[in-house]
Amino acid sequence: MAELSHRALRELIENFGGCDEYFTEMISAGALIGGGPFEAYYIDGGPCPSRVVYQLVGADPRQIAAAAALLDRQDCAGIDLNMGCAAPAIVRLGAGVRWMADPDKAAALIALVRPRTRKRLSVKLRLGMEADIDYLVKFCRRLEDEGVDFITLHPRTAREKFRRTARWDFVGALRQSLHIPVAGNGDITDAAGLLRRAAGDCDGVMIGRLAVRAPWVFAQARAMEKERTSELPEINLEETALRFLELLSRHQPPEFHLSRARRFFGCFCDNLIWGNYVKTLLGRETGLAGMERILSAYFEEHPEERSASKAITGSGGI
């Protein structure tokens, strides 16, 4: 996720026991091959490079193929192509979900990229312009025929952005129609929901925003699976928040600190009763030190908010 799934978040999740694989934020293929000043940060796969999947975004097939060839030299779990981003700035460029409007062009892209990397090649996409299972299946079969190894589906249309609930029945329907694995993504709100989806008709589950709000969710899901308990060792929200700030300053360039901290706390503060108020205060800060002071003062004033136990029960988003 843009400005969210970078090394600092991975470190935080690893501190809680980790998850199977981490997708990076989308990396501009053009900027990567152009050698932009921050590209080293985008391709820092730490602390667990072999479980990192690099996601490329772009509109130019030759640039994407060249970027895939460059990433092929990295120690990583795979390379993913973004055909799902519905942000207007991305779609206008002809990137993200725009690929889904043109199956021939998308298939030609895979044909160009596939020979440039021996890494596992995947595609993350949405339903497309409409919620049309026949179109989706035909589109994905073209990708499969060109050598894509698996697909992650966020089952919303381009126009829906984050509206409506994710249509998980499309994940199962797509999986039944392809030979390659299909992972599902969307609207999981707690560990119980993650386990329920994982036990359903899909080959894998991708978590987005919840991994930021509750970086312990994977550990909790494992504990629930093994020990049939949803009890977690005490999670201290203040410590987690401050640790994230520390990881951010250690692993990201100063130019990225503010925007990335705001993005992170935009999700993480949903754990707090007065979360919107804290987000507003954090939004006014101009540096990480000020953010640290705001957070410490908040927990000083609301010590009962330090424990995350109240934050880890819920409907599971199903």
Ligand SMILES: Cc1cc2nc3c(=O)[nH]c(=O)nc-3n(C[C@H](O)[C@H](O)[C@H](O)COP(=O)(O)O)c2cc1C
């Ligand atoms: C701030 C933000 C940035 C995102 N950036 C990306 C991205 O770079 N690549 C991508 O494939 N999806 C991106 N997404 C979409 C998520 O991967 C995911 O599909 C979506 O949030 C639904 O899953 P969730 O309900 O678990 O969050 C982003 C989502 C958010 C909220």
